[in-house]
Amino acid sequence: MKAIVVYLSTSGNTKIMAEAIASGIESKHIDVKAVSFYDVKIEDLNEADAVAVGSSTFYYRMLQPMEKFMNETLASTNPKGKLGAAFGSYGWSGEAPILIAEKMREMGMTVIDPVLRILHKPTDKDVQECKRLGVDIAEKMKQRSKAPQPQGAPG
Numbered sequence: 001m002k003a004i005v006v007y008l009s010t011s012g013n014t015k016i017m018a019e020a021i022a023s024g025i026e027s028k029h030i031d032v033k034a035v036s037f038y039d040v041k042i043e044d045l046n047e048a049d050a051v052a053v054g055s056s057t058f059y060y061r062m063l064q065p066m067e068k069f070m071n072e073t074l075a076s077t078n079p080k081g082k083l084g085a086a087f088g089s090y091g092w093s094g095e096a097p098i099l100i101a102e103k104m105r106e107m108g109m110t111v112i113d114p115v116l117r118i119l120h121k122p123t124d125k126d127v128q129e130c131k132r133l134g135v136d137i138a139e140k141m142k143q144r145s146k147a148p149q150p151q152g153a154p155g
């Protein structure tokens with residue numbers, strides 16, 4: 001089983017979240033990479049059973065290159081039926097993770113609810129919360145591998 005955490009972060013806040021989520025996944029012995037969307041390889045997306053995507057919110061939406069990544073790169077890997085999670089740092093309105101989760105659902109992914117949003121730079125407590133999301137992703141991956149669900153089923 002493999003997971004990938006893809007992020008776009010302007011000043012490093014969402015990157016801190018991505019790395020903490022990946023460390024939570026890794027703590028459950030699942031092969032995981034946290035990568036900037038600039039460096040993501042199609043084969044890593046193809047091989048991943050779970051894809052977590054993070055972007056900070058700019059002008060009430062996700063950053064534009066991340067929108068392109070979702071619509072073109074991730075969509076081209078046909079992620080239907082995979083586990084998804086959305087996260088991101090924000091300053092006041094925090095729409096990006098919600099919009100990412102929406103796109104994932106449109107693509108038929110099963111998305112962990114609620115999305116994880118952290119105000120500004122993650123504190124130590126926030127980092128723990130991100131790690132917990134990682135653990136949750138790993139546990140859901142394990143459950144799904146034991147009892148495969150129909151594609152696009154909730155949960």
Ligand SMILES: Cc1cc2nc3c(=O)[nH]c(=O)nc-3n(C[C@H](O)[C@H](O)[C@H](O)COP(=O)(O)O)c2cc1C
Pocket residue numbers: 008009010011012013014015055056057058059060061089090091092093094095119120121
């Ligand atoms: C030009 C600009 C526009 C922003 N627009 C929003 C916004 O619409 N809503 C919001 O919640 N935060 C907004 N923010 C705040 C960022 O989302 C916040 O600083 C976040 O922590 C950046 O995380 P990053 O380092 O991962 O990119 C904006 C910040 C800047 C600099």
